[in-house]
Amino acid sequence: FIVLEDSVEIAAEKNGRMLDFKATREAILKSLPPTGEKTLIAAVIKEIRPPVTKDKLLELGINSLMASFETSYNPAQTGRAHNIALSAASLNETIILHGEEFSFLENIGEISHESGYQSAPIIVNNKIVDGVGGGVCQTSSTLYNAALLANLEISERHNHSLRVAYLPAGLDATVTQNGPDLKFINNREHALLLTAVAENGRLEIKIFGQKMKERVQISTKIVKEYALPAKYIVDPQLKPGETVTVQNGIKGYEVSVWRNVFLNGEHLRSENISYDRYRAVPAVYRIAREETVNQQAEHVREAAAAN
Template structure:
């Protein structure tokens, strides 16, 4: 009887240990493997439908961190037929608890520091890949100011507090896979599916431009007459943009509309201190 009890005790302890180790392994896999668990290049059934790349060398260290974090959060996601992908639901909330830092964010006519500043570049890069993959855009908002990292008409602004999301629907009859990576100042998003879609190209036409205003801020910490460029301005634009969709049978144009971007100011700090400083 004593031996039976000992055997049962050992079996119970072993089972508890097995469950404990299994839970740890599951947690580790969920935390560290999403970016490599599904490798499109290694999966024969997936082919590239659309891709887009933007540079973020302009970003501050914290902004770059936000871009890289957001890119990792959408990497490896599968969107089923008919399913709607929401950027805010997937990547947000943009809080320190989720690893986001302060970064530049366009709010109205101002560029301010908010947690998650920079994630709009990931949303915009995803948006372009979605368009080139022939998927349906459900919700998209453009920035009020011109932005430096993407052509006008191709950006996407997201904000949970501002009620701005980026959503797309998988309007195909097959799952699609999002591959996203950000490294060394380059952000790439690719959309994979089981079959290739039509050949799609993005186009835009600048209808009008407005030169950027210059804002000069006085700083007594700088020597008198010295100037320091804080932010390069970007001209305002009104643009028309469209898609050209080409199949073996036909070539069609899909108008996406017109949009107006206000100019982003050029900011210069001017020294007012003594010449000896």
Template sequence: MKKKFNIIVVILLLFIICSVYGIYCYERRHSDDVLGGVYIGQVYVGGLFREEAEEKVKKYVEENLNNTVTLYYSDKIWDLNPKEIINVKLEKAIDEAISEGKSGNFILRFFNRLKLSRIPKKIDLAAEIKVDPFKAIIERISKDIARKPQNARFKIVDDIVMIEKEIEGIQVDTENLKQKILDAIWSQEKKIQVPVITIKPEVTSEALMKMNIKVEMASFSTKFDKTQVGRSTNIKLAAKKLDGYIIPPGEVFSFNDAVGERSSKEGYKEAPIFFNNEVISGIGGGVCQLSSTLYNLALITDLEIVERSNHSLPVNYVPLGRDATVNYGLIDLKFKNNTGGYLLLHAEVKEDTLTVKFYGSKKNDKKIKIVTEVVKKIPPPVTVKEDYSLEKGKIEIQEGRPGYQVKVWKIVSHNGTQEKKLLSIDTYNPTATIMFVGKKEPPAKTDPTKSKESAKTPADNHPPSEQPETVNQ
């Protein structure tokens, strides 16, 4: 019995040894091929050597990359050539397929082979989008369908306050589209609806309706010379910035913040400005007419003036003491909305007239009157200047203008009562009267006793206007 048992054990050991050796030999012969049950994408590569797997998968990739992918959104269509934007990492997939199940010793690899025969392994074909070609596609699509969100806004039509509804913005969802294109390469479906992201506007018509802005509260207009093209352009540009501006209750309005910097980059032109008691040319000239017009609107609406400065010289578009100069970053016009409700600012230019208006929830029941009192008239000083272009002994006078010191009062009538309040005390500088005194010497007389030849000396060869003593820079 014991002898029989030993024989069985020996036979069993021989069987195990032969089996293990057989497994070892098999695994050694097949160490360079792909284990059965392995797919790369939709391609079965089990049992293939590297070169065979590469050729089979490469053919599959080329067939798919040659199929046009169609992108669409609404009625817009764009055809896409995958070859131009897709980079497939074929080598990586082949390496992964070759190494699949081959970790550990030959016995473990054998059992991995058995496992893969029952549960196949699919290796994804790694693909990536080429940055620049994809960017060009996004730009092409965006040009056709993208739009910025538009806020709801108030619109004044024949002095009636209306609300234009907001419009949502649209932009291409680039990351989502990128993934859809990668998925479509290996799919039978080659049509992709372009995914988009909707952008909500900051201001909705519902929010505007809650502001309860419905009636005109006050209006003020000034005139300008529309033949001064640069100045007219500046007034229109700045007025456009203010039109539709909303001032919440209790908020301080800043002219410089609302209008922004006045620069050539923003489209502003050169026009006359005041500088050191003189009129010179500067970028943005004329914008002070808008700030002054707005200042008067704030006064007659009985708003609280927070910051305001008068010009150094009188202006001709508003009465003395009722102007407001501005200089971006230096001098501002500020007032506070103390009405208790929202204010809508409307600014428009028609022909030679600039008009600003406030709209709110109810009409102003106060009667506002602005009065200017001239406290003192300042005579212009006299300045003497020598003029070498004016004949000696002659005098020409350029009349200056007087300066003023003024007080501005606000008279408020309400419910049978009247209140008088001092708004400002302003000083406007005079411009000097200039007396030009002629210094030009008369031309030298020719001596008739001298011959014509002797008169032609180098010093006398120049015409009078070229003589050094007559040059005036």
């Protein structure tokens, strides 16, 4: 495949050549002079036909861009950026045949230090901690959105327990080794080709197949938004008015996600893709012993307003 911006071209195959060891050995044994003098013996070369031909690739029916989706990440977070690039490379140039179910975890393989992944922030038990493979979920989430826009059938998808920063609530797809996966079915009458490129803080995933007749629009609606009261820990080593942030608060959400399909400018159908719940996490502060919680809370609000 020769992948262009919004189309795919297929290059003709070329036969290869390699040394025929058996035939060359026989030629050498037959041609060796009995006296042991030097002589030149031509090596036997055989032609090799490629296992995949242009005609076979044409039968897959892949020629046009169907959908693409892009997210951003911070290249300065080296471990996370590395994991995004590594998982994207595993996706790149993947072919999904008609009727086949694609599994993200099966495609990228084991997420471990041994397979090249590094430690970076991940969500575990509603907390952000360091763990192997942090950032891989951004790749799965980006692919999820591309699959939605390509109007593919989503067979498995799970949201994070906490809202992520790189996508609106309801549009993420968490994956965990031996746990939640992202799966979708190629319900098209042709094969699909995935491309994934991560560089310079930009991750783009494209799905190629045949030009779509329908247009897909994804909409999200926040049904509920809430926050938990902050928690305060008395620290006798702090001076009055001094505050130390132990943990930033994270809002909780309930989100409804819909896929709307249009054909020839007319609304064809609406599909409720998911109803997701994200937990809230309270902010935690260390405060001076001499102050009441109400006084310290006021200091926290004043500091936040000043920033």
